[in-house]
Amino acid sequence: MNYATLILLALSLSACHSPSRETAKDNKSDIPQIGGNQDTNGCLTAAGYTWSKVKEDCIRPWEEAITLNVTDTSTNFETAAFVLIDSTKHKAEIFLKEAEESILLDSISPLLYANKQYQLKQENHCWSLIHQNEMLYEEVK
Numbered sequence: 001m002n003y004a005t006l007i008l009l010a011l012s013l014s015a016c017h018s019p020s021r022e023t024a025k026d027n028k029s030d031i032p033q034i035g036g037n038q039d040t041n042g043c044l045t046a047a048g049y050t051w052s053k054v055k056e057d058c059i060r061p062w063e064e065a066i067t068l069n070v071t072d073t074s075t076n077f078e079t080a081a082f083v084l085i086d087s088t089k090h091k092a093e094i095f096l097k098e099a100e101e102s103i104l105l106d107s108i109s110p111l112l113y114a115n116k117q118y119q120l121k122q123e124n125h126c127w128s129l130i131h132q133n134e135m136l137y138e139e140v141k
Helices: 002-015 021-028
Strands: 050-052 057-059 066-070 080-085 091-095 103-109 112-114 118-123 126-131 134-138
Touching (some): 080 126
Antiparallel strands (some): 080 091
16 A cells, blocks of 8 residues: 555656746746846946946946046036046957947057047046046046
8 A cells, every 4th residue: 555655656757847948948047137228238227237348248338337426516416437448459349328338549659548539648647538628527536
């Protein structure tokens, strides 16, 4: 009688099973992601992530970049810009709140990056961002 009970128990347990891995993968796309919407590069914008052209990855600029503070708070309500310099020091990437995407600058010299509109320069170990000959942001140490 003990053998019969064990066989019935084994059969009843084998009848119960979890969904197959394929089914679980199919259902995964139905589950909304935590963090909200993604941008075109897959970065979770609601969680503060944005695409970095220099790193070729989603980053939070305030965690990985140099913070530059606004120089004139009376005319600009933005408080900071963020700068990321690539490991080879050939490019600098600027993250501005008012810009739809980051802005790339090319290295002109070891302490100067620029494009047609912006200049990023370092003086006295602090970076400054200049737009059309006006200093907008500077690093404070």
